[in-house]
């Protein structure tokens with residue numbers, strides 16, 4: 447959100463990119479389509495608003511219908527005139543994807559785009575995003591807690607905890623050789639939802655609030671292998687330019 451300038455000026459991010467990020471068009475796909483879509487506007491009008499070109503209304507309508515067809519939304523002419531509440535959750539999420547694509551972005555940021563959907567629809571949406579990625583030159587930044595859902599999709603993975611990057615690398619390297627304890631937990635939990643007693647597994651404790659961020663490793667209150675020094679010093683980067691992490695206990 448800060449990257450796209452959607453937050454107050456107090457929200458900052460630091461990114462070195464060449465060419466500058468300002469040269470790219472960025473679109474968002476949000477997590478909850480019912481909140482992201484305007485309930486008082488018909489689907490067609492909402493997608494049309496996002497089209498950048500100065501073409502006339504008839505051409506814009508055709509562009510929208512083409513987009514709906516491309517995203518395998520059945521009966522596009524009927525959907526064009528419907529309101530969000532008349533569509534299923536999966537259909538609404540596709541409409542959000544259509545809105546994001548209508549702008550013809552260079553970068554598509556998908557923030558947990560399939561979390562609120564049932565498993566079958568969730569994988570349909572992920573497959574659709576994979577297809578968009580493969581068939582175009584757009585970059586997709588897919589934000590999720592469910593690492594398993596982006597297996598075979600992501601080229602690179604960035605693991606963040608409490609606002610800081612704790613591990614980064616090529617996806618195969620992260621999946622097969624995770625280094626940071628938080629990453630290891632995320633991978634374990636994405637594959638094994640229940641423990642031997644049939645209870646849902648989770649990482650004990652809570653992420654810290656920003657006002658409680660400590661000097662040392664922010665993961666230390668929840669880390670099973672933490673040592674005394676973890677509370678005091680921000681861990682240094684270890685690894686290579688292809689795969690690095692911030693934890694001194696892993697080589």
Ligand code: SF4
Pocket residue numbers: 626627628663664665666667669670671672673676681692693694695
């Ligand atoms: S630096 Fe310490 S607390 Fe942080 S992840 Fe590594 S071992 Fe755990």
